[in-house]
Amino acid sequence: WDKDEGKKGKTTKHLPETAHYVCEHCGVIWSDPRRWATVRLGEWRAEKPFVDTAGFHLNEIYSPWKKLEEMVREFLAAKEMGEEAMKVFVNTSLGEVFEIRGEAPEWERIYNRREDYAIGVVPEGGLFLTAGTDVQKDRIEVEIVAWGRQRESWSVDYRVLLGDTSRQEVWNKLSALLEERFPHARTGAGMIIDRMAVDSGYATQEVYAWSRTAPLGRVMPIKGVDKSRFPIQGPSDVEVKIGKRKRKRGAKLWTVCGPVFKAELYGNLRQDPPDEPEDDEGFPPGYCHFPRYDPEYFKQLTAEQAVTRVRKNGFAVIEWQKTRERNEALDCRVYARAAAEHELIRMNERVARNKERKLEESAVMKTGKGPTPSAPSEKPDTVSRWAEPVLSDDPWL
Known part of the structure; x- marks a missing residue:
């Protein structure tokens, strides 16, 4: 999500309809149906002895209904609307904590x-x-x-x-x-x-x-x-x-x-x-x-x-x-x-x-x-x- 600008910081041309997921292990491109099928095959396994209730912290890529094209369009819209909209996107869609850059500009x-x-x-x-x-x-x-x-x-x-x-x-x-x-x-x-x-x-x-x-x-x-x-x-x-x-x-x-x-x-x-x-x-x-x-x-x-x-x-x-x-x-x-x-x-x-x-x-x-x-x-x-x-x-x- 931080690779949408060129070398000089200029916004590059966006093609949301081409959005895809790339396997971080083998580099294979996954379509949305393949991503959904893979997520359904996944299961949670505790790495240590665990007897409590499990809680999960996931982003929308794990969603069996969300297309990556939709996520990209929502990201671009949030970026255009400003920092508050980006905060909502990062918190809800990416499941991450939004970091405020609070140091004063020069x-x-x-x-x-x-x-x-x-x-x-x-x-x-x-x-x-x-x-x-x-x-x-x-x-x-x-x-x-x-x-x-x-x-x-x-x-x-x-x-x-x-x-x-x-x-x-x-x-x-x-x-x-x-x-x-x-x-x-x-x-x-x-x-x-x-x-x-x-x-x-x-x-x-x-x-x-x-x-x-x-x-x-x-x-x-x-x-x-x-x-x-x-x-x-x-x-x-x-x-x-x-x-x-x-x-x-x-x-x-x-x-x-x-x-x-x-x-x-x-x-x-x-x-x-x-x-x-x-x-x-x-x-x-x-x-x-x-x-x-x-x-x-x-x-x-x-x-x-x-x-x-x-x-x-x-x-x-x-x-x-x-x-x-x-x-x-x-x-x-x-x-x-x-x-x-x-x-x-x-x-x-x-x-x-x-x-x-x-x-x-x-x-x-x-x-x-x-x-x-x-x-x-x-x-x-x-x-x-x-x-x-x-x-x-x-x-x-």
């Missing part, structure tokens, strides 16, 4: 492969936008991310809204950002944030109260958890304080399993771009694109790593620990990914083409002409925190 490597697209403009492959929002005492930090086919993503902008989060002014800025339009590079259509995930760990009641003022379905207050059966669960009803009154079902809350999305993100960050920009194979599924943010953004994006710790009962658990103090960029990206989960699950070629068509129609309605790119919209009272200054070649400027 921030310099990601920084060095930044791209020249404009901050605040949605690159051509972006089909919808989400945002991840981290609330602090004196500011709200937001990353806007565009998503495309095969979970490819582009960081569109990173905003810092300055202000006391116990007061209404900074939340008004967040409301304005939610309605801001980001121009699409190819069509010029103005795109709004489809869904924004807002962490409720700090200023909890303020987050709940603000979410009640947002358009229905576009804001999801979230609570991070370290363990869960699902990456996202909810929504559940939560109590909201409105002045001196309390509403028991005043807002909706989703729980987000951060370690799942962090592991997926780090796997995506380790991927390499194609050797040539015009490479027909394109970028690998889940590839993350970044504009010319400054180094601090990438240091924060890689500010945690997974560490295996053995509990007193002897069981090993994986914990995510900070390697540096500031990690807001990582949190915002995880929240933006959680906000995209619903759309990414249903994303296929038909859905993607439909979104492209709507972008083109929106551009025509706006201008009365065909697709034309437009400039980024104004950003009042916000800071694009990670944008690097552009230096002129003119010595007089």
Whole structure:
């Protein structure tokens, strides 16, 4: 299952219908019927005296109903869907323990492969936008991310809204950002944030109260958890304080399993771009694109790593620990990914083409002409925190 890439790490052409089992002793190729017949002839023999109940740890190759072609297709589909799907395949189909690569990618490597697209403009492959929002005492930090086919993503902008989060002014800025339009590079259509995930760990009641003022379905207050059966669960009803009154079902809350999305993100960050920009194979599924943010953004994006710790009962658990103090960029990206989960699950070629068509129609309605790119919209009272200054070649400027 680890031999599906070429020498340069590029995905090779897959032919699932040719899948077969090769005997590890004599090298003979087995068809599915021969494999099933051989499995039926097998029996378990204890190597040592044994009086207890026997338990078996087998993968799907032993199944008398499973064709290898089906297993290969499921493997390829899981690999395209991302790390969480691969975890399910490895655990259930292969009967093996899925190992999380939790060491943080090198921030310099990601920084060095930044791209020249404009901050605040949605690159051509972006089909919808989400945002991840981290609330602090004196500011709200937001990353806007565009998503495309095969979970490819582009960081569109990173905003810092300055202000006391116990007061209404900074939340008004967040409301304005939610309605801001980001121009699409190819069509010029103005795109709004489809869904924004807002962490409720700090200023909890303020987050709940603000979410009640947002358009229905576009804001999801979230609570991070370290363990869960699902990456996202909810929504559940939560109590909201409105002045001196309390509403028991005043807002909706989703729980987000951060370690799942962090592991997926780090796997995506380790991927390499194609050797040539015009490479027909394109970028690998889940590839993350970044504009010319400054180094601090990438240091924060890689500010945690997974560490295996053995509990007193002897069981090993994986914990995510900070390697540096500031990690807001990582949190915002995880929240933006959680906000995209619903759309990414249903994303296929038909859905993607439909979104492209709507972008083109929106551009025509706006201008009365065909697709034309437009400039980024104004950003009042916000800071694009990670944008690097552009230096002129003119010595007089």
